[in-house]
Amino acid sequence: MSDQIKYVLDEENIPKSWYNLTADFPTPMPPVLHPGTHQPVGPSDLEPLFPMELILQEVATERYIEIPEPVRDVFRMWRPAPLIRARRLEQALGTPAKIYFKYEGVSPAGSHKPNTAVPQAWYNKQAGIKKLSTETGAGQWGSSLAFAGSLFGLDVLVFQVRVSYDQKPYRRALMETYGARCIASPSTETDSGRAILAKTPNSPGSLGIAISEAVEVAAKNPDIKYALGSVLNHVMLHQTIIGEEAIKQCEMAGDDPDVIIGCAGGGSNFAGLAFPFLGLQLRGGRKRRIIAVEPAACPTLTRGTYAYDFGDTAHLTPLVKMHTLGSTFMPPGFHAGGLRYHGMSGMVSHAYELGLIEARAYQQVGCFEAGVQFARTEGIVPAPESTHAVRCAIDEALRCKEEGKSETILFNLSGHGHFDMQAYINYFEGKLVDQDYDEADLATALAGLPAVAA
């Protein structure tokens, strides 16, 4: 074991391939179904929305897929991301455990999201696309795609949920600094937006509505494609660069994680860190505990059902078999906007069904408490989403203390909280409370799942 704090790889050690867990799953994933016919979708069904290279990645079964050189060249701006030993946090906890975190907040947009925004922008550019449309809630994804678009000369149109557009002007400013155009959703620029506004002129918007607007714009214009920042298989694939780097960095540190932790909304930062380690296990390596942490107010894995469901509230998307709370489920307004999604990546759900990963749900006040302890020991203020992983890492380290075990804990610090300080203000002012979802709403949402023959 070395005595370093940071494990930083050279640029030539940026992985040359993404890792595809599909190749190593012991049983294949259920197919994605057409929303009308309930038959497996083919590449042509997805063509209006995505360029063919991404569609092929969505259904790929090869274990490794090469990262294009121009994409790796952009990654050199901030990757390899550091693996950091949280020695001061360990000392503050008095734990015999070793705590490492992979820090993805070093990216220009401040989170792991550019790991997929850059290749998505690149493949679209290669396909002759001029413009991308997308939605954003918390703003991490919108600013990442805006950044990627600026590098490849693509116009980026971001439908930002109205309430976020109004309450987070600095996130919007970041997107505009990168040259993107932000539109408050619901907007008058699409049929779906106008339909909502006709009924509810003061609608605060929702991710579901914003997705509908972004998808509509892409579906109606051959020069515009749609980009999604989580959930889909190709997004999980792109994020595996995190875990591929972390495997090398753990070797540098002379250490091997016993517990691997990531927060999970759509599942991409969790999958990015965990899947390469899980692949090692499925190919004969040792078993590690792998924990997905979700908000108690939106507990997709711990309380949802494994079933076919729509990815959006307007039911425009294909049907994916996943852990879901039902596409009409309305989580309460907690602060980790990036974790407020009714469903979960099909790949993460499949791994959970196979018993390959654990899941845990946390209330937000304890997460912010962990975030503040982390900031005061390690200096970095975590994004509200990432505080869920911090909370779990601290709890595991305290368990090690109780049990007198010196396990090695690795978690993904998916982003910094520089654009989320209002949540910390609310926490300090005691305005942040734990929140439960509405049981009746959940029951209704689950009862409304589409009937799909087995």
Place this chain on the structure above:
Amino acid sequence: MSDQIKYVLDEENIPKSWYNLTADFPTPMPPVLHPGTHQPVGPSDLEPLFPMELILQEVATERYIEIPEPVRDVFRMWRPAPLIRARRLEQALGTPAKIYFKYEGVSPAGSHKPNTAVPQAWYNKQAGIKKLSTETGAGQWGSSLAFAGSLFGLDVLVFQVRVSYDQKPYRRALMETYGARCIASPSTETDSGRAILAKTPNSPGSLGIAISEAVEVAAKNPDIKYALGSVLNHVMLHQTIIGEEAIKQCEMAGDDPDVIIGCAGGGSNFAGLAFPFLGLQLRGGRKRRIIAVEPAACPTLTRGTYAYDFGDTAHLTPLVKMHTLGSTFMPPGFHAGGLRYHGMSGMVSHAYELGLIEARAYQQVGCFEAGVQFARTEGIVPAPESTHAVRCAIDEALRCKEEGKSETILFNLSGHGHFDMQAYINYFEGKLVDQDYDEADLATALAGLPAVAA
């Protein structure tokens, strides 16, 4: 020349010593004078405010001063800071010049300020001090001292200029996340604050008033010392870690800068990058162009006088010979709050008088234009202060293009702008305008300089 983008040194390459330019100045610096007697101050005059180790560094003449191991250990959290080749910016400009920047925004607080906050907190802790008081305007310094205090278990009291306290709640939240207490200045907690409030109950505050409050608290309580984030010799000393690293990194890159650029308010990030290179020159190395960039609305070097002056508006500090606009000078309210200071570091001023460095003043709109171009090519949104260095680097690169010269340009990107997005919003909305200072105000301020016998 290598083909890398980032030049990242290992932790063991964090410099073991700070470089003291005083040792190599061809003529000695003028002494600091007591405000009452106009005689050179001795260490005991400064003891109520600073611990002895920092006072000794203030007057030190040795070329190298050892960095304590516990301070280096904290630096390992983010240092060595990367040297980055701005290839995409070079391409966008079509320049034959090579542009490198040293990126100090990787620190937890987001700027170069922790380079001095950490040793200042450490020396105070060693001296048995329990609490530090300071002032902050833009907030970079206050959050850096708050961060450093949290690591060493020191209480930190920050007098934040009222208008900044009200307008920048996220900066305040960052300081509070690190455990500091922020007080809007003028406050009812000090005589000087109460005196102001009695006269002007709605006073927006000023850096001068906040300094008076922070100094008063320290002067009246033996357990509390005062900490300053720029201007003083020991602050310049601590920042030389930037340039010491950059010299090694330029060697890694196989390149040697012809032009070195930093923005200058009190002078510390500029000095931090430039002084080690200047030392090489003064010890027989080659001459490089070294440019300090200041705001046209507060042009201390380009329009100020070299004279003895007070560091604060309330005239509590010793007299320092420096480039000054006069301590009563009121710059207009432009956006780079970190550059709104009437004076300049005595060391930087001395170097300027000796003809060792150049100075240049820029208006703010062109600086933000450069900041946006930088963000769209290099991904990082610069702090408003740092955009001055970016503007100058771009202008030098465009000069190289005109002259067909492939010079190497190195600038200090002293911090990111994540907590300054309102300035970018104003820029995009066309509300940002170039601003000139009031000539009559400058004349009055200069006429009011203290009369000090030569």
